[in-house]
Amino acid sequence: MDKIRKALAQNRGTLVTDFDGTLTLSGSSLQAPVRVLGENSALSRARDELYHSMGKEILDQFLAGKKDRVLMERAELWWREQIRLYVEFGISPEILARAAALLPPRPEAAALLRFCVKNRIPVWIVSAGLENVIRFWLGQQEIDDTEIHVLANRILYREEIPEGCTEPVTVWNKGERFFSQAGKEAAGYLVFLGDQEEDLMWRKERAEGFLIK
Numbered sequence: 001m002d003k004i005r006k007a008l009a010q011n012r013g014t015l016v017t018d019f020d021g022t023l024t025l026s027g028s029s030l031q032a033p034v035r036v037l038g039e040n041s042a043l044s045r046a047r048d049e050l051y052h053s054m055g056k057e058i059l060d061q062f063l064a065g066k067k068d069r070v071l072m073e074r075a076e077l078w079w080r081e082q083i084r085l086y087v088e089f090g091i092s093p094e095i096l097a098r099a100a101a102l103l104p105p106r107p108e109a110a111a112l113l114r115f116c117v118k119n120r121i122p123v124w125i126v127s128a129g130l131e132n133v134i135r136f137w138l139g140q141q142e143i144d145d146t147e148i149h150v151l152a153n154r155i156l157y158r159e160e161i162p163e164g165c166t167e168p169v170t171v172w173n174k175g176e177r178f179f180s181q182a183g184k185e186a187a188g189y190l191v192f193l194g195d196q197e198e199d200l201m202w203r204k205e206r207a208e209g210f211l212i213k
Contacts, residue, residue: 013189019127021195024103029129032099043089079168087162100136127152128171175202
């Protein structure tokens with residue numbers, strides 16, 4: 001992490017980091033609510049049905065190397081339908097907070113976030129998971145998220161009742177979504193951090209990538 005701190009400080013860069021498996025040691029911000037409710041819950045059964053009816057075929061095509069626009073759109077639809085289930089089954093903020101508590105922090109990564117906050121280094125957490133869970137997780141780690149950007153799937157609430165969701169952020173459109181929303185920070189020096197190769201180097205010039213092992 002010292003190399004990352006140095007790269008950020010020397011280049012006045014922006015940290016662009018994945019969440020699941022990068023800032024955490026295990027678990028998934030998208031699936032953790034199912035762990036709270038149990039594998040036999042209505043939400044869990046509906047997610048399984050959606051995977052077998054739509055997700056498995058999409059994943060198989062990506063693994064086979066297919067990445068055309070039609071497949072990307074189908075992947076976004078699948079992700080949207082996954083998030084819609086949380087709305088349909090009325091998953092409360094309290095469940096999402098409990099889900100966040102199931103995600104153990106990677107200590108050195110949490111320390112890096114605190115370093116960035118303290119030194120006013122811009123941070124973008126870009127994830128195909130749930131922003132609501134990620135925000136709860138940051139609070140549970142006592143990390144001030146006031147200036148941290150979280151680009152992920154967000155469930156929209158009205159008086160703690162879910163009523164909708166934002167545009168889907170998937171494993172395959174994260175980079176595109178980041179550059180469309182990050183504004184001037186996307187034009188500066190970028191330091192990427194992730195646990196998978198696809199988390200890194202969405203841009204090659206004026207950028208560095210670090211892989212969590």
